[in-house]
Amino acid sequence: MKQLGKKVYCSMCKQKTKHNIVQTYEERSNPDDDFQWYERYHIVKCAGCDNAAFVKQYSDEDTWEYINNDIEWTETIEVYPEEPPKTSEKDILYKMWQTGEAKKKAFKNLPENLSALYKQIIHSFSMGYNILCASGLRTLIEGICKHLGINQGYIYNQDGTKKLNPKNNQEILAKNLAGSIFGLFESGHITFTHALILQKIKVIGNDAIHDIVTPLSSTLEEVIKIVERIIYDIYELRNHKLLQE
Incomplete structure (x- = not known):
């Protein structure tokens, strides 16, 4: 069985493969015509899976390329079913935005300025602006600390013990974002595990802002879910109607 000269897409194998020609129908120009062309229609089967x-x-006088100072005749080949168009990560994210998978949550009790920032973070994520999204998340964490009046906290080890200054063996009280994040824990706003994760998010944001490091979309998706959970616990859950009764 004759084989097609070029690999074409197989809808079953989901990639370009060799195909065997089962049957061919051909049309072509008259030899006396000024413009010469031919068109062939093939029924083919994938050499790997036998999918039809x-x-x-198609080729004509104009289908040629100039390669290495020589004219090489070419032809166009179209296969049906067609190969689906490649989808970029940005297209996937935008589709998630449209279908609701990456839509913003409704937080009734979140302060207006933080709510506006949160919406911009989600929009940046949906459009694939990962650096802006990461830096926005860091800013949002800092904004939450400021809104709650927390600007310091002790620094902790991952096992829950407080870090000690090697110079004087004293506990480290930090008046920066790292300290404020642990301050959220110390004041009972978040769990210790959440505090540790927020420290990681802070690093991701710092890398994006200072070193222009682009985080993975999958990482940002997980980060956004965690931050949304923290926002809910701090601003929504504590104002739940059941607590008002």
Whole structure:
């Protein structure tokens, strides 16, 4: 069985493969015509899985390329079913935005300025602006600390013990974002595990702002879910109607 000269897409194998020609129908110009062309229609089967497809093969006097100072005649080949268009990560994120998978949450009790920032973070994520999204998340964490009046806290080890200054063996009280994040824990706003994760998010944001490091979308998706959970616990859960009764 004759084989098609070029690999074409197989809808079953989900990639370009060799195909065997089952049957061919051909049309071409008259030898006396000024413009010469031919068109072939093939019923083909994938050499790997035997899946059937339809191929259109076309060439004329204008289908050529100039390669290495020589004219090389070419032809166009179309296969049906067609190969689906490649989807970029940005397209996937935008589709998630449209279908609701990456839509913003409704937080009734979140302060207006923090709510506006949160919406911009979600929009940046949906458009694939990962650096802006990461830096926005860091800013949002800092904004939450400031809104709650927390600007310091002791620094902790991952096992829950407080870090000691090697110079004087004293506990480290930090008046920066790292300290404020642990201050959220010390004041009972978040769990210790959340505090540790927020420290990681702070680093991701710092890398994006200072070193222009682009985080993975999958990482940002997880980070956003965690931050949304923290926002809910701090601003929504504590104002739940059941607590008002």
